[in-house]
Amino acid sequence: MTELSGIAGRQPVVDLRSDTVTKPTPAMRAAILEAEVGDDVYGEDPTVAALEAKVAxxxxxxxAAALFVPTGVMANHIALRTLLRPGSELIADADAHILAHEDAGLAWHGGIQTRTTLTSDGLLSPDDVSRLIRPHSPHTLGTTAVELENTHNRGGGSVYSIEHLRAIRQIADAHRISVHIDGARIWNAHVATGTPLREYGAVADTISVCLSKGLGAPVGSVALLAPDRRAEAVLMRHRLGGGWRQAGILAAAGIYALDHHIARLAEDHANARLLATSLQSAGLSARTPQTNIVLVDVPDAPAVAARAAEQNVRVSAFGPALLRLVTHLDVTEKDCLLAAEVLARVA
Known part of the structure; x- marks a missing residue:
């Protein structure tokens, strides 16, 4: 491979494994320090309530439809459990995060069956959904809901257009099935397309959103669901070990992130494009990103990732022959150029 030039010397670690590795900014730490708190298990934390109202x-x-929870896995799980009972069927892309990275939680805890299909970019088409829906009958487990991941992690940050989502919503309504959006990175979709967040809300029965990925909060997600299911969701959160006390110190970070870190995601998208084009110029097979995730095809991803780590560049081996590189608020243009140089050298 051709090496990239222009950057010399040993550099600090550039961590592109995920947008979850960010550290709270000084201003976010100040917001945490100043947070008004109470016992959220008793429903008495005002900052948690403010965050939930803001996201809703x-x-x-x-x-009343929002519930602050520790993790995105829990947010997905609780939202989907309000739509599906044990023995229900859920349609999803075969590489969806709920299937690939959540340790079979839906099956283990929820008894939920999934019906899947492989797609090229993780995005189910309206035709996919129509084809996969099964009617209820004495001999057939009918479909209850469809799950859509926006942006799609294993699809390289691919984005559902709002027109695409509306078409699937129409199909779901015609068949009386529900729609859940795994919106862990929906903020990236919003910034990349300009689609108002309320338009995403209008096509979904439930949504999960993450505050600790691109937005840079240290922890936390929010599940959006029907208000009359919130009490059930709170009980489920407690059963899953997600009841927390003075959680306002975390909610304050989430509020700060929502107020200050959404628009700046455009910088992450620009850095991802710079990273991809730099890798492509060096002869690597990097896929052009829509948002902040760059996928790179290499012969031996674990070995390349290990060699890059020795050069202070951390990336994820996303499969035997696939690397994932994720830009975020702790990554600069200079970091991207350095990472491209190192990867060109070690791939």
Whole structure:
């Protein structure tokens, strides 16, 4: 491979494994320090309540529809469990995060059956959904809901257009099935397309959103669901070990992230494009990103990742022959150029 030039010397670690590796900014730490708190298990933390109301309003849900939880896995699990009972069937892309990276939680805890299909970019088409829906009958487990991941992690940050989502919503309505959006990185989709968050809310029965990925909060996700299912969701969160006390110190970080870190995601997208084009110029098979995730095809991904780590560049081996590189608020243009140089050298 041709090496990239222009950057010399040993550099600090450039961590492109995920947008979850960010550290709270000084201003976010100040917001944490100043947070008003209470015992959230008793429903008495005002900052948690403010975060939940804020996220609900952003997506056009009622304030009572939002529930702050520790993790994205829990947010997905709780939201989907409010739509599906044990023995229900869920349609999803075969590489969806809920299937590839959540340790079979839906099956283990929820008894939920999935019906899947492989897609080229992780995005189910309206035809895919129509084909996969099964009617209920004495001999057939009918479909209850469809799950859509926006942006799609294993699809390289691919984005559902709002027109695409509306078409699937129409199909779901015609068959009386529900729609869940795994919106862990929906903020990236919003910035990349300009689609208002309320338009995403209008096509979904439930949504999960993450505050600790591109937005840079240290921990936390929010599940959006029907207001009359919130009490059930709170109980489920407690059963899963997700009841927390003075959680306002975490909610304050989430509020700060929502107020200050959404628009700047455009910088991450620009850095991802710079990273991809730099790798392509060096002769590597990097896929052009839509958002902040760059996938790179290499013969031996674990070996390349290990060699890059020795050069202070951390990337994820996303499969035997696939690397994932994720830009975020702790990554600069200079970091991307350095990472491209190192990867060109060690691939």
């Amino acid at each position: 309003d952003l997506f056009g849900f009622e304030a």
